Amino acid sequence: MIPPFRPSLGAAEWRALLGRQTGAVERFERAFAARFGATEGVAFGYGRSALSGFLQAVGVEEAEVVMPAYTCSVVAHAIVHSGNRPVFVDLCGADFNMDLERLPQAIGPKTRAVVATHLFGYPLDLERLELIVSEAQARFGHRIWLIQDCAHAFGARWKGRLVGTCGDVALYGLNISKTMTSIFGGMLTFHDARLAAQVRSWRDAHLRAAGWVKSLSRRAYLAAAGVAFTGPVYGLTRWLQDETPLLDRLTRSYHLDDDVALPPDAFDRMVDVEGAVGLAQLERYPEIVERRRAHAAFYARVLSSTPKRVLPPIVDGATYSHYVVRVADRRACIQRLAREGIQLGELIQYCVADLPAYRGGAPTPEASVAATCTVNLPVQPHLSPAQLERIAERFAAATA
Ligand SMILES: *Cc1c(COP(=O)(O)O)cnc(C)c1O
Numbered sequence: 263m264i265p266p267f268r269p270s271l272g273a274a275e276w277r278a279l280l281g282r283q284t285g286a287v288e289r290f291e292r293a294f295a296a297r298f299g300a301t302e303g304v305a306f307g308y309g310r311s312a313l314s315g316f317l318q319a320v321g322v323e324e325a326e327v328v329m330p331a332y333t334c335s336v337v338a339h340a341i342v343h344s345g346n347r348p349v350f351v352d353l354c355g356a357d358f359n360m361d362l363e364r365l366p367q368a369i370g371p372k373t374r375a376v377v378a379t380h381l382f383g384y385p386l387d388l389e390r391l392e393l394i395v396s397e398a399q400a401r402f403g404h405r406i407w408l409i410q411d412c413a414h415a416f417g418a419r420w421k422g423r424l425v426g427t428c429g430d431v432a433l434y435g436l437n438i439s440k441t442m443t444s445i446f447g448g449m450l451t452f453h454d455a456r457l458a459a460q461v462r463s464w465r466d467a468h469l470r471a472a473g474w475v476k477s478l479s480r481r482a483y484l485a486a487a488g489v490a491f492t493g494p495v496y497g498l499t500r501w502l503q504d505e506t507p508l509l510d511r512l513t514r515s516y517h518l519d520d521d522v523a524l525p526p527d528a529f530d531r532m533v534d535v536e537g538a539v540g541l542a543q544l545e546r547y548p549e550i551v552e553r554r555r556a557h558a559a560f561y562a563r564v565l566s567s568t569p570k571r572v573l574p575p576i577v578d579g580a581t582y583s584h585y586v587v588r589v590a591d592r593r594a595c596i597q598r599l600a601r602e603g604i605q606l607g608e609l610i611q612y613c614v615a616d617l618p619a620y621r622g623g624a625p626t627p628e629a630s631v632a633a634t635c636t637v638n639l640p641v642q643p644h645l646s647p648a649q650l651e652r653i654a655e656r657f658a659a660a661t662a
Pocket residue numbers: 307308309310311333334336337379411413414434435436437446447448
């Protein structure tokens with residue numbers, strides 16, 4: 263069975279699971295910042311904790327934080343957790359990103375931050391984004407923090423410029439479903455040393471040090487995931503997940519779309535073994551992205567858009583965290599491919615603004631529609647040419 267995603271782990275990651283790795287988190291912070299165009303990195307236990315932590319550290323509370331309607335729900339949960347309220351912007355057209363035309367109207371007198379997400383690795387127009395936020399600051403006469411959500415867009419570039427170089431801070435999530443991983447973990451990067459120091463000292467005062475039990479369980483988790491997502495074992499993983507409650511604890515506590523809570527260990531620090539795995543992944547990163555780009559380009563070459571499927575665009579500087587196609591009948595398409603040994607993802611299968619916890623704001627119709635019709639084709643680095651051919655051919659047949 264071909265899984266919808268698979269962490270790209272090599273000998274260096276397996277070696278990282280074995281040693282003591284003292285100081286690896288600090289080394290990972292420095293190397294990560296340097297790789298993605300920033301000067302400082304501040305690591306957290308999850309991306310969502312990093313977002314909540316940032317808002318708390320800079321004193322944003324009881325305010326509105328503008329974010330896309332179509333993104334990962336944990337972003338909204340983190341905003342609520344920090345004592346603020348999310349305000350949603352609809353997406354626009356082909357690349358699934360928040361519509362920058364509609365962003366200015368979403369920013370109001372209570373807005374203190376904007377989360378700009380480069381969804382599925384598609385870079386937003388950075389210049390326009392900076393202009394919109396600086397105009398809003400001038401209009402309302404107070405600071406509006408510009409947060410780049412790069413959880414899908416490690417190293418993505420807009421007109422040659424790294425996405426994380428825009429705004430005040432960039433946010434990354436590093437769990438095993440992301441383009442690169444540190445087992446779990448989140449990272450903030452900065453180019454302002456004073457701001458970085460402020461957030462770091464908030465973190466050091468508020469996060470708990472995790473003990474050896476956690477360090478051990480993180481190692482076990484990555485080892486298990488490394489095996490669970492390999493072709494021969496993945497069928498069993500899928501079966502355990504669909505037919506038994508055995509994996510619920512792993513997947514549920516990590517992510518319940520509609521449960522506005524962060525995991526119990528959200529404010530534990532990143533552990534050293536995670537830093538060590540992250541360092542190994544950084545080395546592999548150029549190759550990971552290059553292969554994802556090649557796989558997306560392959561699908562774009564051999565498939566075409568039809569009334570039953572709309573392919574995503576190929577964009578300069580995009581990183582393709584997911585290759586997301588809109589299809590006429592998602593359920594049927596996923597089931598048919600599953601019978602043929604290919605598991606499609608269905609990211610993102612909800613619109614955050616429509617979840618019961620967040621309903622009631624302005625409607626975001628395009629995001630609501632996208633939530634009903636997306637599937638993603640595997641683009642992980644491991645795929646062989648023969649597998650890619652097979653996926654494309656079966657998908658074309660299922661959506662003919
Ligand atoms: C995964 C993700 C996050 C947060 O990462 P976690 O480490 O899972 O909390 C933030 N934004 C987007 C768009 C994501 O996909």
